[in-house]
Amino acid sequence: MGVKERKARQKKFLRQEILDAASELFVKEGYENVSMRRIADKIEYSPTTIYLYFKDKAELLEQVCQETFARLGQVLVRIEELPGDPIERLKRGLVAYVKFGLENPHHYRATFMMPIPEGFDEEKYANPDSPGMQAFDFLRRRVYDCMADGRFRKVDPELVSQTLWAGVHGVTSLLIIHCKGFPWVGTDQLIHSMVDTLVAGLSPGKV
Amino acid sequence: MGVKERKARQKKFLRQEILDAASELFVKEGYENVSMRRIADKIEYSPTTIYLYFKDKAELLEQVCQETFARLGQVLVRIEELPGDPIERLKRGLVAYVKFGLENPHHYRATFMMPIPEGFDEEKYANPDSPGMQAFDFLRRRVYDCMADGRFRKVDPELVSQTLWAGVHGVTSLLIIHCKGFPWVGTDQLIHSMVDTLVAGLSPGKV
DNA sequence: AAATATACTTAACGGTGTTAAGGAGCTTCC
């Protein structure tokens, strides 16, 4: 009587196939250029089949992005395991965040640069198990480490974490859009300038 | 023989009416919810008429955004005229930038958070007379002031300007998206934390 | 009065996300 299980497996398989097809198109073409019909074509099912597995396009792409951001989590975990100065570990994490964003520009854009769709399931974002939240928790821990070590001034660690996030997000999103014709300094230069400047500004000893 | 002039005036008038209608819809509904047809409805012309005045939707909305960002320029000019400490003037400008973005979220998003449309007229952005570039020039001048006054460490002022921009852009765009459910600290707190931290990090005397 | 130019419209193309209704094929039950 393993029939039920096989069917369940098959359902799960197709679901994953949809996710994979969507992700691949998404990476290549970006949010506005991947349509439900094109995804359907790719997996050789009718477009409406996708709706049996995902509520709508927004949910599908949200899942795709979650899969991707889970990989960021892995990167950060690896950094967390490395030994080192709390400041250095924080900096490494921040730089890794930007690089990850630049390597997955479409996923990054869909996640952090698009308006929340109307069905604003607040829980999704608040959910502490979501990859995004886990990434932020990594940052928060690094901030606590730095404070515990006396390497940061003692101010609200939540505020500090959000400031750092906003900083690296600023670099990431600006470089993703990358207004052409603008006389940019080098990418790495800008990333490190942001990280170093913020960390310096948070350090004790001055004003 | 003022007929030609009258006609030219009328053309200009309709062009402006299209811009105004687009801007109003844009403010209320955001990029993806303002369609050429809805703009046309609003001014009681057929949709195709718009194409006699603007190449496509991207150009129309770009013009709308330019009009809006020209207002940011005015705000910054006013700040530039105020007396004060170079650091204070810089900070005021940075804070004004974020507030402006938060007051015009859809325009801000269209300008700095959307992929450049395919017709990537590089000159448009590079053009030093564009409102965006003028705003950046304001920032650049403030940075030079701070350096000349010895209030900033002497590093590449271009890099510093871009770092500051990325910082305020990060706060602005994050607050515009404003992932619901996330335990944000206060808006003003975050803005000032970013500005103060960056400025502190750029100040001489440490590290 | 005829020809031309201007300003606008109608109709259409090819695309989009999404839903309602229907149809095969398998499972269950009388």
Add this chain to the structure above:
DNA sequence: GGAAGCTCCTTAACACCGTTAAGTATATTT
């Protein structure tokens, strides 16, 4: 064994979208 029901998927359609080609009415020029 056959009827009923359930699962999974498809076809067809709706209501939009940006954009273009072709046509029309009005005003200007010749």
